[in-house]
Amino acid sequence: xxxxxxxxxxxxxxxxxxxxxxxxxxxxxxxxxxxxxxxxxxxxxxxxxxxxxxxxxxxxxxxxxxxxxxxxxxxxxxxxxxxxxxxxxxxxxxxxxxxxxxxxxxxxxxxxxxxxxxxxxxxxxxxxxxxxxxxxxxxxxxxxxxxxxxxxxxxxxxxxxxxxxxxxxxxxxxxxxxxxxxxxxxxxxxxxxxxxxxxxxxxxxxxxxxxxxxxxxxxxxxxxxxxxxxxxxxxxxxxxxxxxxxxxxxxxxxxxxxxxxxxxxxxxxxxxxxxxxxxxxxxxxxxxxxxxxxxxxxxxxxxxxxxxxxxxxxxxxxxxxxxxxxxxxxxxxxxxxxxxxxxxxxxxxxxxxxxxxxxxxxxxxxxxxxxxxxxxxxxxxxxxxxxxxxxxxxxxxxxxxxxxxxxxxxxxxxxxxxxxxxxxxxxxxxxxxxxxxxxxxxxxxxxxxxxxxxxxxxxxxxxxxxxxxxxxxxxxxxxxxxxxxxxxxxxxxxxxxxxxxxxxxxxxxxxxxxxxxxxxxxxxxxxxxxxxxxxxxxxxxxxxxxxxxxxxxxxxxxxxxxxxxxxxxxxxxxxxxxxxxxxxxxxxxxxxxxxxxxxxxxxxxxxxxxxxxxxxxxxxxxxxxxxxxxxxxxxxxxxxxxxxxxxxxxxxxxxxxxxxxxxxxxxxxxxxxxxxxxxxxxxxxxxxxxxxxxxxxxxxxxxxxxxxxxxxxxxxxxxxxxxxxxxxxxxxxxxxxxxxxxxxxxxxxxxxxxxxxxxxxxxxxxxxxxxxxxxx
Numbered sequence: 129x130x131x132x133x134x135x136x137x138x139x140x141x142x143x144x145x146x147x148x149x150x151x152x153x154x155x156x157x158x159x160x161x162x163x164x165x166x167x168x169x170x171x172x173x174x175x176x177x178x179x180x181x182x183x184x185x186x187x188x189x190x191x192x193x194x195x196x197x198x199x200x201x202x203x204x205x206x207x208x209x210x211x212x213x214x215x216x217x218x219x220x221x222x223x224x225x226x227x228x229x230x231x232x233x234x235x236x237x238x239x240x241x242x243x244x245x246x247x248x249x250x251x252x253x254x255x256x257x258x259x260x261x262x263x264x265x266x267x268x269x270x271x272x273x274x275x276x277x278x279x280x281x282x283x284x285x286x287x288x289x290x291x292x293x294x295x296x297x298x299x300x301x302x303x304x305x306x307x308x309x310x311x312x313x314x315x316x317x318x319x320x321x322x323x324x325x326x327x328x329x330x331x332x333x334x335x336x337x338x339x340x341x342x343x344x345x346x347x348x349x350x351x352x353x354x355x356x357x358x359x360x361x362x363x364x365x366x367x368x369x370x371x372x373x374x375x376x377x378x379x380x381x382x383x384x385x386x387x388x389x390x391x392x393x394x395x396x397x398x399x400x401x402x403x404x405x406x407x408x409x410x411x412x413x414x415x416x417x418x419x420x421x422x423x424x425x426x427x428x429x430x431x432x433x434x435x436x437x438x439x440x441x442x443x444x445x446x447x448x449x450x451x452x453x454x455x456x457x458x459x460x461x462x463x464x465x466x467x468x469x470x471x472x473x474x475x476x477x478x479x480x481x482x483x484x485x486x487x488x489x490x491x492x493x494x495x496x497x498x499x500x501x502x503x504x505x506x507x508x509x510x511x512x513x514x515x516x517x518x519x520x521x522x523x524x525x526x527x528x529x530x531x532x533x534x535x536x537x538x539x540x541x542x543x544x545x546x547x548x549x550x551x552x553x554x555x556x557x558x559x560x561x562x563x564x565x566x567x568x569x570x571x572x573x574x575x576x577x578x579x580x581x582x583x584x585x586x587x588x589x590x591x592x593x594x595x596x597x598x599x600x601x602x603x604x605x606x607x608x609x610x611x612x613x614x615x616x617x618x619x620x621x622x623x624x625x626x627x628x629x630x631x632x633x634x635x636x637x638x639x640x641x642x643x644x645x646x647x648x649x650x651x652x653x654x655x656x657x658x659x660x661x662x663x664x665x666x667x668x669x670x671x672x673x674x675x676x677x678x679x680x681x682x683x684x685x686x687x688x689x690x691x692x693x694x695x696x697x698x699x700x701x702x703x704x705x706x707x708x709x710x711x712x713x714x715x716x717x718x719x720x721x722x723x724x725x726x727x728x729x730x731x732x733x734x735x736x737x738x739x740x741x742x743x744x745x746x747x748x749x750x751x752x753x754x755x756x757x758x759x760x761x762x763x764x765x766x767x768x769x770x771x772x773x774x775x776x777x778x779x780x781x782x783x784x785x786x787x788x789x790x791x792x793x794x795x796x797x798x799x800x801x802x803x804x805x806x807x808x809x810x811x812x813x814x815x816x817x818x819x820x821x822x823x824x825x826x827x828x829x830x831x832x833x834x835x836x837x838x839x840x841x842x843x844x845x846x847x848x849x850x851x852x853x854x855x856x857x858x859x860x861x862x863x864x865x866x867x868x869x870x871x872x873x874x875x876x877x878x879x880x881x882x883x884x885x886x887x888x889x890x891x892x893x894x895x896x897x898x899x900x901x902x903x904x
Contacts, residue, residue, distance in 0.1 A: 267401075267408040271303035274372075274397050279305060281393070282386050284374035286354070289362075290321050291370035294409065299325075302370070320359070325368045330360040332387045334380040356381040360394045364402045372397075426523045431461050433509060433516035448503070448524055450496030461520075466494045493522065502529050549870065552596045553837075556866030557793050559596070560888035562589045564799040567891040593888045594624060610739075612647040615655070615683055615692060615759070622659040623681065626667070634676035635667060641683045648692060649762055650739055658732045658743075662696050662755050665729075669700035669753075685761070691741070694757040703747040711745065783808035785902065786827070790820040790834040790846065791864065796887075800833060803891050804898065817841025821849050829857060831901055833885075836865040836873055844876055862901055864889070 271289050279287050286306030290299050299321050324331060333339045334356045354375035362370040372394050374382070421428060427445035431438055441449075441456040449456065449464060492500045507520040566586040570579065623637060630637055663679065670677025682695045703711065712733040736743040740760045747753035787809050789800045797813040804811045814820045818841050820834065832850070836843035843863055851858040863880075866887035867873045877884050883897045 267404040268303070270400060270404045272305075274393075274401070275303050275305050278372065278374065278390065278393055282358075282374060282390060283381060284356075284358075284376045286375045287373065289370060289372050291362075291405070292325065292368075294405075306375075321371060321373075324359055324361050324371050328361050328363065328366075328368050330387055330391055331358065332382055332384070333357045334382060355379045358382045358387055358390060360387070360391045362394055362398050362401060364398060369402065369405070424521075426521050427503075429456075429461065429518070429520040429522065430512065431518040431520060433518055436461050439512075439517065445522065448495075448501065448522060449493060455496075461518075464493050466492050466500050490525070502526055549867065553866045555592070555596050556887040557796060559589055559593050560866070561793075561795040561799055563593070563888045564803070564891060568799075568802060571891070589888070594621075597621075610649050610651050613650055613652045613655075614647050615645055615650075615694060616641045616643070618652050618655050619659060619681060619683065619694065622656055622663060626660070626663060630667060630679065633667065633671050635670060636676075636678045638678070638680045639682065640680070642685065645683060645685065645692060646761060648759055650759060651735075654735045654739075655759075658735050658757065659694070659696070661729065661732050662757075666696065666698035666700060666753070666755075670698055673701040686758070690761060692759045692761050694759075695754060696757075697752065697754040699752040702749040702751055703745065703753055704749060708745065708747060712743070784810065785830040786810045786812075787831045787833065787898075788820060788823055788829050789813045790815075790817065790832065790838070790843075792816060792835060792838045796835070796864075800894065803894050807895065807898075817843070817846040817849075820846055824850065824854065824857070830860065831898065832857065832861045833898075834861060834863055836863050836876070837867055847880075860901055862897060 275287050275289055284306070286304070288304040289302050291302040292298070293300055320331065336355055336357055354377055356376045356378060357373065359371050359373040361368045362372065372390065374390065376382075421442050424442055424444055427448040428442045429438055429445055430440040438456050438459050438461055441453055443453075445456065446453055451459070489505050491503055491505050493503050494500055502525050504523045504525050505520060507518050509516050510519045511517070563586060566582050566589065570582050570586070574582065619639070619641060623639070627637070663681075666677075666679055670679070678699050680695075680697045682693075682697075684693050684695070685691070686693045712729050733743055736757060736759075742758045743756065745753055745755050785808075787804055789797055789804075789811060791797050791800070791813075792815050794815065797815065801811045801813055812823065814823060817834075817838055820832070821841065823829075824832070834843045834846055841849070843865075847858065847861060847863075850861065859882075862882070862884060863877060864885040864887060865873055865877070883900055885894065885897055
């Protein structure tokens, strides 16, 4: 029996076992080639030809064919049926059954080996991934590392990680590797990605063109779309915050095992990605905070609420205080308060601690160099690192304070101008009487002493009238108006206006004015403003320097007569070289606060440039300064007669002419009546516009002389009444005014375009203007 058994093993089982082992080896080899996608892996199946041929030669065709069927994975009943139909011997059937068992065992061993391989690959992938997850917090680098590991573990041409933006809720591709393919970011609002994010389910598609989720998108661009796709969600708790997607242009590439492997990788990566997202959000928040903090135009201080020490400060705080950030950190905030305002500063901090905030308090900051800066401060308490901290915002308001002072100065000048205008108007009326009655007296026979006294009265009244005129000129607010003017007259008017103050302050004034200067086109009021400003600055500089001085003003032609120079020289302290280039800058001043606006010379510069000229200064410290005003000399043009200027007729042919005089000042009425009566005119006077309107309705008048400003019906309304009722007489109205600083009065008179009398006027001027009106 033992011998038979040995013979059976030797003759039948041993070859069968060898054949089975060869089948197991071939099966393992084929499985390995297919699982690894080794090139031409399907060719390895033809290795089964070797054992099939060997079995056919040794045991017959039926056994060989049975093995062939088994190797091609047909069912066992089919194999048994074929074997029986071939009439195989019982030995062949036994051998075939044994081979079936060995073949099944080979497949089971192959499957187990494949599972072990996949487990090993997964372990290795997760191990490498863990290293990145443990040490990498930068989101972009982490996502790239994860995607790299995924593509090394699973066969795919392209991969991407899509995340949800926390701020907008929109999807964006956070990482991508491989050739670009139209994937989850489809034209239809990311339909695939949205499906995964909505359902929280994974997706496996080995035929994208036939998948309903992709049908619409593939029709739009089928060439760019992959053929196989696998995607899994990334979750934090129940919230889906992104997905991992792999793609390939080959059909049927991915398996369920691949899907499980990708899900495992995604599950392992979720916590790391979420941590990196939080870290990234914190970095962005810190960046935004630091950008706002560093770039703020106001100084920002973080101050410990308990100790009062500065924790942090931005660059503007450094510029504001003069300290560096390192010097500010750790310093008590009270060190920045001027000693005289320390109590106010501490009270403000206490108020902030009690109320939680303080809004727009004006204060002062003590700079490192000892200077103080006016500021506007706001503060509130915040919690930083679980400690109460003052967040103080400090705005430099030095420029605003300067502008407020300048505005106040402008308002003062405006109020002064209105005051001067009113005073001048009131002075012009009595001056008119003084000058008029003195002239009338001089026209009659007088003894020499009386005549001399009257002439002295007339001279002083005329001097007073010029002073009032210059005051009105300086105070007048008017639109720029250029006309042909003799510059010397402008210079003299300014010097006359300042003569008294210069004299009492021991300033000697000398002039060297070229008498042959041609008239040039300029706005005399603006040039007066320039001269007044420069002379005033020189006056103040000389008085502060040594209590006296010498001012020299000259005019001359220069550059072959193309330009005209006005030269103003003083012997004051001079201008330091480091500031001489800034004296024409707006708001630049060397005077104390409240004594200067820093606008004077900048306005002068603008006026000279507007006239096509220039202004510059030459100075030497301790020797004085010389200002040069340059104005272009343009070809002269015929100047139109100025309203109110003398006319050729010096006598009135007024015998029997009826003239109505209207003025609210009785002495002006009497003066005009006496002047015109001496010329043979029939004169009636009234002291208001309503009475004049009644007189005009009663009889015919050859001429009307009326003041512009009167109570009740003033000159404007009277003119409108006459224009409506007696248009011809409206052309024969002469207006008088002492309000030549009023823009509205001047505009009214300019609109009429007729001669008028400026108070105070000379008797000869009255005769000439009336003669011209009679002639017209």
